[in-house]
Amino acid sequence: MSTEDHNDSESGSCHSCEHGHDDTPLPRNALVIASGSLLTLGMSLHWLGLKPDFIATTCFALSTLAGGLLVAPAAWGALKRRRLDMNVLMTVAVAGAWIIGEGNEGAAVVFLFALSELLESWSVGRARRAIASLLKLTPETALLRETSGQIKEVPVTEIAVGSAVSVRSGERIPLDGKVLEGSSSVNQAPITGESVPVEKKAGDAVFAGTINSGSSLIVEVTRAASDSTLARIIKLVEEAEDQKAPTQRFVDRFASIYTPVVFVVALLVAVLPPLLMGAAWQAWIYRALVLLVIACPCALVIATPVSIVSGLTALARRGVLIKGGAHLEEIGRLRALAVDKTGTITEGRPKVTGIITLGSATEEEVLRKAAAVDVHSAHPLAQAVVEAAQAKGISFGEAKDYQSLTGRGASAVIEGHPHFIGNHKLAHELGVCTPEIEAKLAEIENSGQSLAILGHTPHQGCAGKALGILSIGDTMRPEVPQALKRLHEAGLEKVVMLSGDNQRTVDAISRQAGIDEAHGDLMPEQKIVHLRRLLQEHQHVGMIGDGVNDAPALALASVGIAMGGIGSDTAIETSDMTLMQDDLTKVAEAIEVGRRALRIIRFNISFALLVKALFLILAFTDHAGLWLAILADTGATLLVILNSLRLLR
CATH class of the missing domain: 3.40.50.1000 (HAD superfamily/HAD-like)
Incomplete structure (x- = not known):
């Protein structure tokens, strides 16, 4: 999400939370460094008591200007949209500090606020870059094998689907494809997160960004560079990072109400005691400014997005x-x-482990007719039957009028007669089960294997019958x-x-x-x-x-x-x-990361609220100045960020 998108939202969150996409971070870094350096110089001159005073004051003013260039424009943008956000709070606090003669504290406020925003930007940017760096895994060029047999190096963006590319040992595979020639082990960790290389041979799929660890391969390209599995993963993760979690939406709604309320309360604190009780204006205006700084909900707002982005990134790197x-x-x-x-x-790769014939049918007839029906289905059990027939060199004719019977099997016409192949339930429905068949089915099922019953479907006065039972094992x-x-x-x-x-x-x-x-x-x-x-x-x-x-x-x-x-x-x-990858342990990893993310988010929110409450009490009892207020806010924000980034480990 861009800065503009974020500013247009209804939340009161820091505008910098989305600067992970900032294309020109150097001026921001330079402004923060300049603001901090000038503040340090001004403080040094002030503490050493060097004269004239206007030199230190000038340093504070320039420090405020450098930091203010990052805050004031965002505050002005919020006011134009008739919204009070944290940038407005900080701008008012800094201006008020200068008005009551506390320019040094005003400079400190704007520098530390700009620094906290820079830290937020860096944290989200780090999490985003961790996954975006996967894009760099794909080579920019590939070795294209031309029709003449010659090898030519060309940009991957210029290689069409159907072309053949050469991948030498130790090189990254440039595009999604399937192996045409050669066999090798391929490290697929960038996509699947699995640490053990996978053996690849002719006909096997390979993916852009993975590493050819063994012999050289010739690969037929099946996807363009922009449509590779790796590119789709990156796009999916980026879209996921821009979708707000329920906790984040709640915090944003809370901040959108909380920030204007804080502004009104600070205004009342500045005005009511002097007007109603004759208190000193400067003292209560100062307390109001401290209240504005302490109440800034930066740590609260950053608590969720950094945790979410870190969690999504950590799992994406593990193939989830x-x-x-x-x-x-x-x-x-x-x-x-x-x-x-x-x-x-x-495994999902079942194999026919046995064929039981019934009546006068032969094993070859049962397998031939079963394969003729199942060749129309993509179900793993159906494919196992077809593969068994092919392995035995049995040719099967075309089955007509194929129909899938959901949850039971399928039917088709073979050699002019209707046949069925399916599970125990289908055999019962068609009335072709006998005590003999039931006993055989029970034996197969008790062994933990699946089964498929082939039979002649009852029709036009024909009672129908079962011709054979295929036992199918899946480890x-x-x-x-x-x-x-x-x-x-x-x-x-x-x-x-x-x-x-x-x-x-x-x-x-x-x-x-x-x-x-x-x-x-x-x-x-x-x-x-x-x-x-x-x-x-x-x-x-x-x-x-x-x-x-x-x-x-x-x-x-x-x-x-x-x-x-x-x-x-x-x-x-x-x-x-x-x-x-087909690994159930990844589900456990995802649940563990999800639980950690929830714990971290809840802790971050509770911690941010507790810090706010504590320093609000100190402000009202005149025990917290602007320095302490902004240090507390920046410190809380930094701790929340560091806590969230633990999810990347």
Whole structure:
């Protein structure tokens, strides 16, 4: 968010909070340094008692002018919009100090206020630069392989999709693409946060900014430079940083009311005692100026944005993308987590482990017909069947009139006859289950495997029958037990599996993983029912899915989480939080960072309010001058910033 955008908001926050985008920081730095140097010189002359006095006074005036060039224009802009913000408060306090003959304190106020704003600018800028520096990971040029076979170095912006580029050992991959020739290990840490290089071979996807650690590769470009996965990550994080969290919106609303109230109270403090009680004007005007400086809510306003930006940046560097401060705060509040099975708890790469034939059907016939139907589906179980047929060299004809039966399977016409392939529930609905089949299904399900029943669909007087059963195994991710333990340690009360797979398989997997509660045989709408129950019981519930099939549940959950978003536009766009690699431990990391961010924000706000309250009491009892007031405000702001930046570690 730019300075202008921020000034147009309804908050009373410091205008410098958004200077992370300042393109010309040098004049600001120079003005703050000049103001501080002149203030130090003036104070030295004053304390040493050197004559004439006007030299020290001139130093104070020039110090006030240098610092005021950073504050007064913003104050004037606020007044033109009929708003009283902290810049107006400081400008009035400095002008008042000079009017009552306290020019040295006026210079100190404007310098320390400008310094605190510079610190705020630096803190947000540091967090932003930490993620923006990822853009520098992408090389500016690439080695383009021309049709003649020659290699030519050209800017990445000039390389078209479909071109082939050479990536030598030790070099960064310049653009998103897929490997055409060669095999190598690639360090994907800049995108996924994983420390172990990933082996890549022909056909595998690679991403801009990652490092080719092994042999040289020839890569076919699949995305333009401006549309790379890394560029989309940077854009997403920048957009997320500009979205205000609920705590920040509350503080902004509070400051927009608080600042004008403080101004009115200070005015009354300056005027009422002299008018009503005959008190000394100068003494009460001075107290009013001290009140203005102490009441400046800089530390309060900066408490949330620096924490949010630091938290978002820290997670982005670990391969976890979160779409804004609101979602980061909600992640910190999660009490329960609903998870899908395939692709989340299991690898999501199932394989056919066995084929049971029924009646006169042969294994080849069962696999051929099953693959003919499943070739139309992108479901992992369907793809496992197709891959099994291909691996055995079985050719399968075209299945016509394909229909997906949500949550149950699919149907199609093969060789002029209607067939189905699906789960236990579909076989029951079609009335083709027998005690013999039930016994075989129970055996497969008890072993923790999924199954697919192939059969002839009942039609036109034909009773239909099951032709065979395919058992499909999907191994559990190795990190899942440890990840679930860490999720509970992070404060989750319950982890629940919601799956469309059969209940016996779901129970077997959940026992292996250590999941608290598991529900199988669920249609998408039934997942919603369970999620609503979890929300009633725990209020803050996350849901992990694939970003497409589980869209309704992801939308209903407090936080929708997509697994393995690397290279997936849909996952990044549809979820509140995306894990760039398939690693459930990243969810635990995100919850831990979210909880830390909430603790830091709450502490910062409480600390800022406590400091204000303490020094307001000191001001009213005449124990705090302008010096102490501005030092307290600057000190509180600096401590809040340093506390927030701990999230970057």
